[in-house]
Amino acid sequence: MGEGGFGKEGGFGKGKKGGKGKKGGKKGGKKGGDADKEWVPCTKLGRLVKDGKIATLEDIYLHSLPIREYQIIDHFFPAPAGQPGALKDEVVKIHPVQKMTSAGQRNRFVCYALVGDGNGHIGLGSKVGKEVATAIRGAVICAKLNLIPVRRGYWGNKIGLPHTVPMKVTGKCGSVMVRLIPAPRGSAVVGSLTLKKIMAFAGVQDVFSCSSGHTRTKGNFIKATFEALRNTYRFITPELWEPTAFKINPYQEFSDYLMEAKSA
Numbered sequence: 118m119g120e121g122g123f124g125k126e127g128g129f130g131k132g133k134k135g136g137k138g139k140k141g142g143k144k145g146g147k148k149g150g151d152a153d154k155e156w157v158p159c160t161k162l163g164r165l166v167k168d169g170k171i172a173t174l175e176d177i178y179l180h181s182l183p184i185r186e187y188q189i190i191d192h193f194f195p196a197p198a199g200q201p202g203a204l205k206d207e208v209v210k211i212h213p214v215q216k217m218t219s220a221g222q223r224n225r226f227v228c229y230a231l232v233g234d235g236n237g238h239i240g241l242g243s244k245v246g247k248e249v250a251t252a253i254r255g256a257v258i259c260a261k262l263n264l265i266p267v268r269r270g271y272w273g274n275k276i277g278l279p280h281t282v283p284m285k286v287t288g289k290c291g292s293v294m295v296r297l298i299p300a301p302r303g304s305a306v307v308g309s310l311t312l313k314k315i316m317a318f319a320g321v322q323d324v325f326s327c328s329s330g331h332t333r334t335k336g337n338f339i340k341a342t343f344e345a346l347r348n349t350y351r352f353i354t355p356e357l358w359e360p361t362a363f364k365i366n367p368y369q370e371f372s373d374y375l376m377e378a379k380s381a
Contacts, residue, residue, distance in 0.1 A: 156188040161368060161375055166192055170371050174238075178266055180366050187261040194234060205318065206232040206257045209311065210335045211249065229339055230256035232264065233318030240264035241343040243336070267319045268349035272301045280322045284352055288344030291337040292330035297345050300325045311335060315342050 158164045163186045165171045174193045177184065184190065194204040210229040215222055225245050230253065233239040242259025246252035270283025281299045288295050295312070300323040306313045308326035316324060332338045368375070 156186075156192075158186060158188070160185050162186075163189055164375065165367055165371055168374075170374065171367055174264075175266070176364075176367065179364065182367070184262055184264070187258045190232075190240075190261040190264055204232055204234050204238075204261075206230055206260065207314070207318075208253055208256070209314065209339060211252065214245070226252045227336070228252035228256040229336055230260045231315065231318050231339075232257065232260040234320070235318060236320045237267050237269060238264055239267055239315070239319040239343070239346060241339060265347050266350060267321065267346045269321060270299065272299045272323070277302070281324050282321060282346075282349055283354065284349075286345045286348040286352070288341040288346070288348060290340035290344060291334065293332055293334065293337040293341045294329050295338065295341040295345050296327040297342075298325040298327065299323075309338075311338060312342055315339065315346075319346055321346075 156163075156167065158167050162171070162177070162182055162184065166189050171177065174190075177189075190204065196203040208228060208230050211226060213224055213226055215224055217223075225247055226249050227243065227245050228249070229241070229243050231239065231241055240260040240263045242256045242261070242263055244252050244255030244259055246255055268283055269279035270281060271279060272281050280302050282297050284299065286297050288297075300307065302323055304323045304325070306316045306321070306324050306326070308316075308324070308328075309332075312326055312328075316322075328338070328341075330337075
């Protein structure tokens with residue numbers, strides 16, 4: 118009786134409970150391995166991309182299909198970091214914010230991240246997290262989901278590759294307004310260090326810039342510049358006036374395939 122009673126209620130029982138810590142360790146290891154697992158798409162677009170039905174990112178932009186999985190972007194930029202064609206990411210701003218609650222002050226971190234290939238694609242994302250690592254990871258994923266094409270053009274004669282923005286474009290966020298103006302070849306990016314970094318990610322080599330408002334608020338300045346780059350494809354110039362061949366939406370074109378895959 119003494120053995121059973123004391124063993125269950127006393128220190129031996131607590132020792133058994135302590136053994137549960139091993140279980141927790143196993144679970145932790147499992148979570149860490151999730152990043153190495155094969156991508157299983159959850160959306161129609163993800164299934165079409167993984168199965169090779171959509172060959173390029175431009176097909177997605179053509180039909181304005183929303184991207185809900187960041188693995189879709191990774192699929193189109195498979196090159197390892199440091200290689201040409203690879204998607205680079207960088208944290209441009211991270212700062213703490215506070216909120217007063219009934220339980221006391223709550224501290225969190227706001228992170229802004231950029232991704233781009235330096236060849237006409239750029240994405241901007243922001244994330245708030247309790248930890249710095251969580252905020253950075255979430256901001257990079259958000260930036261991949263917000264990846265946009267950037268249209269580039271010429272300042273004068275159309276010689277060589279496009280090197281600047283095709284027309285004057287403006288972006289606004291809060292009180293900050295950023296204007297990008299085409300520049301001749303060799304002018305480089307005339308603007309702040311933050312703007313130069315954004316232009317490098319977008320692949321714009323020469324541009325003049327003009328900004329107004331409280332540009333010291335870096336988050337709004339980055340968003341305004343990103344909005345200006347987004348507007349390069351919203352202005353239709355005469356060379357784009359020609360009628361283009363209509364293409365069927367991928368969801369309609371591969372509707373039978375999606376139904377078969379779903380039933381399987």
